[in-house]
Amino acid sequence: MELSTQDAVLTDKELSKENLEALINREVLVLRIPGFIDSEACRVISNGLRNHGYSDYLNAPSLGRIGMSYFETARKPEIIEHYFNTAIQNIKILRSACYPYPCPIDTFRCVMDEQWPAGCNLQNLYNKKMFVGLSRCMKPGIPLLAHHDMFGRHAPNTPETDSLISQFGVNIYVDVPEAGGELAIWLDEVTDEEFLHRRGSQYGMSIEPLGEPDMTVKPENGDLILFNARKLHAVLAGSGTERLTISAFFGYRGDSSPLSVWS
Secondary structure: OOOOOOOOEEEOOOOOHHHHHHHHOOOOOEEEEOOOOOHHHHHHHHHHHHHHOOEEOOOOOOOEEEOOOHHHHOOOHHHHHHHHHHHHHHHHHHHHHHOOOOOHHHHHHHHHHHHOOOOEEEOEEOOEEOOOOEEEEEOOOOOEEEEOOOHHHHOOOOHHHHOOOEEEEEEEEEEOOOEEOOEEEEOOOOOHHHHHHHHOOOOOEOOHHHOOOOEEEOOOOOOEEEEEOOOEEEEOOEEOOOEEEEEEEEEEOOOOOOEEEEO
């Protein structure tokens, strides 16, 4: 289905089977739930995340994170082992940082499980539980380069990735700058081979050569935003304050199959 940018964003008061289906069926490109967490929860969770502190991505040192993205493993056995050895521990760290509020990604997982008829599970890979709930910190003036997300690139030839029909990004916004920090999306899709060629040695593609994005979404504190992660997307540089999010992916394998979540 061809989308116009005017029709591509669906804003709703809560997650539901119907708006998830609209996203999955490409009737919309972005699903936005304002106020998924309230302003006081954002303030407390932001302080908790900052007090814990952020470490640099292994392969994107301009970005800070709490937890670990499977993207960082780069198919290296020793890093994959570390990822799984710390997966549940990192989930507990996020919960501790959010206390006394529930970790927003736990709330998201519960709501998804309640709304999707076949449920929603924490993703398994190699018979091990994956981490979910990556918190990212983006400093003012630094964008997130354009990229698309392909689970199969990082875990090729596995039943978990071969069965995946669609992959969606999940962002819960804890603290966003007043200016900048928009989610930018280009509607054209590129093959993974083309993406890897065009990104070169970087983790993503430089934004400027791509021209203006087809659409941008300016998040607000407390928003939950879901989007088609197989489209090229980026985060524009913010100004003034750091941008803190809690993020994940969810995967779709058919209407009768459970959804799955991971980072």
